[in-house]
Amino acid sequence: MRFDELNLPAHVQSGIADAGFSNCTPIQERTLPISLTGKDVAGQAQTGTGKTAAFLVTLFTRLLTNTAAKGGHPRALILAPTRELVVQIEQDAQLLGKHCGLTIQAIYGGVDYMKQRDALREGADVIIGTPGRLIDYLKQKVYSLKEIEMLVIDEADRMFDMGFIADLRFILRRLPPFDKRQNLMFSATLNQRVMELAYEFMNVPEKVSVTPEKMTAENVEQVIYHASRKEKFPLLLGLLRRDGMARTMIFINTKREGEYLHDRLNANGFPCRVISGDVEQKKRMRILEDFKEGKLPILIATDVASRGLHIDGVSHVINYDLPQDCEDYVHRIGRTARAGAEGKAISLADEDGALYLEAIEEYIKNKIPTEWAEDDLFVNDYNRVARPKHNKDMKSGGRGDSRPPRKNAPVRKTAVAAVQKAPVAVNMNPETGEAAKKRRRRKKKTTGEGQPNQKITTE
Numbered sequence: 001m002r003f004d005e006l007n008l009p010a011h012v013q014s015g016i017a018d019a020g021f022s023n024c025t026p027i028q029e030r031t032l033p034i035s036l037t038g039k040d041v042a043g044q045a046q047t048g049t050g051k052t053a054a055f056l057v058t059l060f061t062r063l064l065t066n067t068a069a070k071g072g073h074p075r076a077l078i079l080a081p082t083r084e085l086v087v088q089i090e091q092d093a094q095l096l097g098k099h100c101g102l103t104i105q106a107i108y109g110g111v112d113y114m115k116q117r118d119a120l121r122e123g124a125d126v127i128i129g130t131p132g133r134l135i136d137y138l139k140q141k142v143y144s145l146k147e148i149e150m151l152v153i154d155e156a157d158r159m160f161d162m163g164f165i166a167d168l169r170f171i172l173r174r175l176p177p178f179d180k181r182q183n184l185m186f187s188a189t190l191n192q193r194v195m196e197l198a199y200e201f202m203n204v205p206e207k208v209s210v211t212p213e214k215m216t217a218e219n220v221e222q223v224i225y226h227a228s229r230k231e232k233f234p235l236l237l238g239l240l241r242r243d244g245m246a247r248t249m250i251f252i253n254t255k256r257e258g259e260y261l262h263d264r265l266n267a268n269g270f271p272c273r274v275i276s277g278d279v280e281q282k283k284r285m286r287i288l289e290d291f292k293e294g295k296l297p298i299l300i301a302t303d304v305a306s307r308g309l310h311i312d313g314v315s316h317v318i319n320y321d322l323p324q325d326c327e328d329y330v331h332r333i334g335r336t337a338r339a340g341a342e343g344k345a346i347s348l349a350d351e352d353g354a355l356y357l358e359a360i361e362e363y364i365k366n367k368i369p370t371e372w373a374e375d376d377l378f379v380n381d382y383n384r385v386a387r388p389k390h391n392k393d394m395k396s397g398g399r400g401d402s403r404p405p406r407k408n409a410p411v412r413k414t415a416v417a418a419v420q421k422a423p424v425a426v427n428m429n430p431e432t433g434e435a436a437k438k439r440r441r442r443k444k445k446t447t448g449e450g451q452p453n454q455k456i457t458t459e
Contacts, residue, residue: 001023001024001028001029002022002023002024003016003021003022003023003024003057004022006032006033006036007036008036008057008061009060009061009064009065009100011060011064011099011100011101012057012060012061012064012096012097012099012100014098014099015060015095015096015097015098015099015100016053016057016096018095018096018098018099019053019092019095019096021053024050025049025050025053025054026045026049026210027043027045027049027050027051027054027208027210028050028051028053028054028057030043030208030210031043031051031054031055031058031184031208032054032057032058034206034208035054035055035058035182035184036058036061038062038182039182039205039206040182040183040184040202040203040204040205040206041184041185041205041206041207041208042185042186042187042190042194042195042198042202042205042206042207042208043184043185043186043187043207043208043209043210044186044187044188044189044190044207044208044209044210045186045188045209045210046188046330046334048334048337049210051154051186052088052089052092052154053092053096054186055078055152055154055184055186056089056092056093056096056097057096058150058182058184059076059078059126059150059152059184060096060097060100060102062076062149062150062182063075063076063100063102063125063126063149063150064100066149072123073123073143073144073145073146073147074123074124074125074126074127074143074144074145074147074148075125075126075147075148075149075150076125076126076127076148076149076150076151076152077126077127077129077145077148077150077151077152077171077175078093078126078127078128078129078152078154079129079130079131079134079151079152079153079154079159079168079171080128080129080130080154080155081130081154081155081158081159081161081162081164082130082155082158082162082304083108083109083110083130083281083284084284084288084304085154085155086106086107086108086128086129086130087106087108087285089106089128089154090104090106090128093126093128097126102125102126103123103124103125103126104124104125104126104128105119105120105124105126105127105128106128106129107120107127107128107129107130107133107134107137108129108130108133108281109130109132109133109281110280110281110282110284111281111282116133116137117137117140117142120137120142120143121142121143124143127143130164131159131164131167131168131170131171132164132167134171135167135170135171138171138174145171145174145175145176146176147176148175148176148181149181149182150181150182150183150184151172151175151181151182151183151184152183152184152185152186153168153183153184153185153186153197154186155186155187155188156185156186156187156194156197156198157187157188157189157191157193157194157327158187158188160193160194161325161327165197168197172201178201178202178203179203183201183202183203183205185197185198185202185205188327188330188331189327190207190209219337219341219342219343220333220334220336220337220342220343220344220345221342221343221344221345222333222344222345222347222366222368222369223344223345223346223347223368223369223370223371224346224347224348224349224357224368224369224370224371225346225347225348225349225370225371225372225373226349226354226370226372227348227349227350227373228350228351229350229351229352231350231378232320232348232350233261233264233382234378234379234380234382235348235373235377235378236250236318236320236348237268237270237379237382238373238376238377238378238379239318239346239377240270240298241379242377243316243344245297245298245315245316246297246313246315247291247294247297247311247313247314247315247316248297248298248299248314248315248316248317248318249298249299249300249301249311249314249316249317249318249332249335249336250272250298250299250300250301250317250318250320251300251301251302251303251317251318251319251320251321251323251332252300252301252302252320252321253302253303253321253323253324254302254321255276255277255278255302256388257320257321258274258276258300258301258302259274259388260385260387260388261274261300261320262274262300263385263388264382264383264385265298265300267382267383267384267385268382268383270297270298271296271297271298272296272297272298272299272300273287273290273291273296273298273299273300274299274300274301275287275288275299275300275301275302275304276301276302276304277302277304287299288311291311292311292312294313303323303325303328303331303332311335312341313341314335314336314343315336315343315344316336316343316344316345316346317332317333317335317336317343317344317345317346318345318346318347318348319332319333319345319346319347319348319353320348321348321352321353322347322348322349322352322353322354322356322357322360323356323360324356326356326359326360326362326363326364327363329360329363329364330363330364332345333345347368
């Protein structure tokens with residue numbers, strides 16, 4: 001199906017042309033004929049299939065068709081679990097809705113709080129945001145949800161995984177009744193939890209699924225190497241040198257491992273940066289922009305970046321740590337081979353990662369091909385670096401706070417400090433247990449201590 005075959009407003013068609021779209025993807029072809037009639041849709045599709053354009057085309061068409069809306073309140077709400085996904089959706093919305101004359105505002109944490117609040121006060125037709133900051137502004141009555149005509153929930157399964165379901169319900173309960181608005185929900189998996197949410201807050205949604213028998217994209221070449229924990233880094237260097245990976249994403253499970261890998265790769269001639277959940281939002285966006293523009297060849301990331309990022313030209317994805325969650329494996333390798341391109345996903349399975357491999361292969365319904373590295377692929381003459389120290393050290397009292405104490409700060413007296421400063425009696429000639437017992441018995445005989453005729457008072 002072609003987009004020009006659909007009955008779309010001219011302004012929406014212009015935005016589609018600007019984006020360079022002509023033919024619908026499978027999820028768009030299945031979703032748009034239903035959603036454009038005003039019906040609710042619960043869609044299942046793997047990452048990178050074009051579901052963002054599917055709900056944005058529906059959203060803009062509905063808002064342009066209904067010209068009777070007044071009041072200056074937001075008319076459409078798009079909810080996403082991560083900041084990166086919000087930014088990506090906003091960029092797509094600005095492109096597709098360029099000619100629609102609608103105000104689009106992204107709301108997420110980590111950036112200027114007052115600037116976003118002022119933008120909401122001035123008014124926005126479409127709000128795209130993460131639940132946390134949206135609730136913050138909502139409680140301050142910065143904006144109202146009473147005029148919402150269109151609700152979109154993207155990556156609904158991830159909302160559950162990240163613990164946002166309570167926040168999500170808080171927002172949904174403050175919207176107009178479900179039969180007074182149109183609702184679209186998209187998720188990589190429409191499991192029982194997601195469908196319960198759909199039936200509770202949607203108006204008899206029609207279920208659409210385009211997930212193929214294979215969970216992973218066809219154009220992704222997958223391979224796995226088995227290596228010990230000590231061999232993984234020498235093997236990674238060998239792979240980078242051999243394949244000359246121009247734009248590579250390396251996934252790790254923890255922030256600490258990411259920082260250590262970052263130091264080691266930079267010390268050995270492979271420029272890279274690392275992003276994780278606690279990296280400042282502006283810094284994260286700057287790093288991602290450098291990676292998209294090709295200024296940065298290697299990006300190390302935790303699973304915060306495995307979903308919602310559309311970065312063209314990612315040639316390789318490396319699972320330096322295999323993920324514990326099977327779905328995360330699919331989303332990680334989905335960063336490559338996007339929009340019909342080809343890519344390669346390399347996984348390194350150490351002693352811990354091998355425990356997750358069986359579940360991953362069962363989930364993707366496919367056996368990942370194994371390659372055995374020859375000895376010359378391991379690089380052992382690399383520059384060593386020290387592992388970064390953990391924040392929880394003795395100086396911080398074990399609280400994880402590595403900040404130095406304030407100058408001339410008063411000393412807080414604690415029970416531990418009192419014990420440390422109290423004088424301690426030291427026996428310079430300690431006795432064994434039996435010798436001490438004999439000495440006490442001799443003392444009782446000579447002093448009469450503890451004899452039956454001894455007068456004892458309790459006063």
